[in-house]
Amino acid sequence: MSEKWNTDNFTEWKAEDFPIGAVCVDGGNSVEYITGGWRAERPVWTQENCKNCMLCWVVCPDSSILTADGKMTGIDYDHCKGCGVCVKECKFGALELVLEADAKEAE
Amino acid sequence: MAERAEQKIVSATGNMMVTEAFRQADPDVVCAYPITPQTTIVEGFAKCVANGQVHTEFVTVESEHSSMSACIGSAQAGARTFTATSSQGLAYMYEELPIAAGMRLPIVMANANRAISAPINIHCDHSDVMGARDTGWLLFFAEDAQEAYDNTMIAIRTAEDKDVQLPVMTTLDGFITTHAMERAELMNDEAAKEFLGERTPLFPLLDTENPIAAGMFADQDSYFELHKALRDAVTASKPVIKRIGDEWAELSGRPFDFVDAWGCDDADYIIVVLGSAAGNARHQARLLREKGVKAGVARIRVFRPFPYEELVAALHGAKAVAVLDRSENFGGEYGPVGLEVATALYNAKETIPLKNYMFGLGGHDVTLEQMEQVYEDLEKLAAGTIDGSIEYLGNR
Numbered sequence: 001m002s003e004k005w006n007t008d009n010f011t012e013w014k015a016e017d018f019p020i021g022a023v024c025v026d027g028g029n030s031v032e033y034i035t036g037g038w039r040a041e042r043p044v045w046t047q048e049n050c051k052n053c054m055l056c057w058v059v060c061p062d063s064s065i066l067t068a069d070g071k072m073t074g075i076d077y078d079h080c081k082g083c084g085v086c087v088k089e090c091k092f093g094a095l096e097l098v099l100e101a102d103a104k105e106a107e
Numbered sequence: 108m109a110e111r112a113e114q115k116i117v118s119a120t121g122n123m124m125v126t127e128a129f130r131q132a133d134p135d136v137v138c139a140y141p142i143t144p145q146t147t148i149v150e151g152f153a154k155c156v157a158n159g160q161v162h163t164e165f166v167t168v169e170s171e172h173s174s175m176s177a178c179i180g181s182a183q184a185g186a187r188t189f190t191a192t193s194s195q196g197l198a199y200m201y202e203e204l205p206i207a208a209g210m211r212l213p214i215v216m217a218n219a220n221r222a223i224s225a226p227i228n229i230h231c232d233h234s235d236v237m238g239a240r241d242t243g244w245l246l247f248f249a250e251d252a253q254e255a256y257d258n259t260m261i262a263i264r265t266a267e268d269k270d271v272q273l274p275v276m277t278t279l280d281g282f283i284t285t286h287a288m289e290r291a292e293l294m295n296d297e298a299a300k301e302f303l304g305e306r307t308p309l310f311p312l313l314d315t316e317n318p319i320a321a322g323m324f325a326d327q328d329s330y331f332e333l334h335k336a337l338r339d340a341v342t343a344s345k346p347v348i349k350r351i352g353d354e355w356a357e358l359s360g361r362p363f364d365f366v367d368a369w370g371c372d373d374a375d376y377i378i379v380v381l382g383s384a385a386g387n388a389r390h391q392a393r394l395l396r397e398k399g400v401k402a403g404v405a406r407i408r409v410f411r412p413f414p415y416e417e418l419v420a421a422l423h424g425a426k427a428v429a430v431l432d433r434s435e436n437f438g439g440e441y442g443p444v445g446l447e448v449a450t451a452l453y454n455a456k457e458t459i460p461l462k463n464y465m466f467g468l469g470g471h472d473v474t475l476e477q478m479e480q481v482y483e484d485l486e487k488l489a490a491g492t493i494d495g496s497i498e499y500l501g502n503r
Binding site for chain 2: 010011013014015016018019020021022023024025026027028030
């Protein structure tokens with residue numbers, strides 16, 4: 001949560017509580033908006049097949065391929081919308097798309 | 108109390124006076140596209156830029172849609188931003204107008220009031236500006252070239268006031284006011300610049316130390332509240348307009364009122380009107396007063412926020428009131444001004460009989476005979492021999 005802007009009680013804000021012009025008074029906080037719930041299908045990563053070519057990282061429109069030290073570490077399911085571009089582009093069978101409902105059930 | 112400042116008497120059109128106000132304000136950015144009868148405003152201002160009289164980035168856009176878009180970006184960046192338009196140009200800007208207001212950007216725009224097509228027509232009426240009525244912009248109506256200047260000065264200060272932060276449209280009647288040469292007084296540059304000051308933007312996009320995101324998405328959980336915030340802001344601008352208008356009045360010696368109530372104190376019959384046609388109404392009212400008829404004219408100078416209390420105060424005690432509308436509300440009984448006056452009177456529990464007229468559409472000649480007819484009608488309306496239904500004034 002931003003130090004400049006506490007949005008904890010956002011849904012209780014009255015007209016006068018919003019910044020003038022509905023400006024978002026801090027930068028880089030879209031990460032706080034959890035959009036993973038929009039997903040109908042989920043990309044599932046199989047680490048042993050992965051060559052860390054980073055093609056999925058390049059093509060992901062939501063910056064949801066998590067990395068550390070130049071290697072893939074997982075998928076950010078809080079923000080991945082399940083578009084499937086990473087699965088389509090993966091050359092090594094390290095990513096597959098499964099139904100979100102099935103994935104949830106398996107959890 | 109501010110002292111009366113030195114002014115120069117000039118011979119100028121309304122458009123020239125708006126250009127002078129723009130020059131004195133020295134905006135950071137002007138984005139404009141030419142359209143009759145506004146063109147000479149931005150043409151005159153382009154000369155100011157070319158002559159080095161201002162420090163403005165003049166953006167020659169390819170359309171009014173682009174013009175207002177560029178103004179929004181510029182104003183959000185933090186720049187003092189002006190433009191001007193008219194008629195189809197204003198209509199073409201429509202998509203951006205509520206965005207400028209919703210984002211609370213203090214853009215000042217002059218509008219040369221002109222008819223909307225079809226049929227195509229370049230002359231005065233208010234159907235362009237009334238089409239932009241509900242967009243969250245403050246709307247000022249000038250009666251003459253002098254007021255086009257005064258209103259623009261007040262508009263710039265109002266828009267940028269820390270308690271307002273709203274776009275303002277300062278309008279003048281096409282050709283009648285934009286192009287007729289009149290005597291007017293021009294404030295000396297030093298006093299004008301001191302009055303206008305500089306814009307202090309609230310959330311400038313170019314302030315990289317304090318990053319923001321503007322033009323946000325607002326869902327069911329906030330859009331409604333943000334519209335309430337905009338409504339509150341427009342309403343709350345009224346005392347600020349009054350304070351700034353009074354300050355300008357002291358400096359210039361020309362009075363500022365939301366409603367210019369001529370002879371309304373003791374009037375039996377009052378015409379309510381916007382803009383240049385008020386002169387005809389007042390002239391006829393004077394002629395009638397010589398014959399003992401107590402005639403008055405209430406000219407609305409600030410249309411948004413609408414001055415309900417001031418208007419009711421002006422109309423109180425009248426036997427009958429006529430509202431002249433210069434823009435249509437096809438299929439509705441009253442025009443936009445008529446609706447506001449009816450609302451004002453009803454909510455104040457005033458039961459003064461009211462009649463609404465369409466007049467001067469597409470520059471249709473506005474004559475003293477028409478005003479005489481309206482005052483005659485008002486006597487009949489007060490006597491109950493005619494009703495308040497809308498009429499086309501002077502229509503064949």
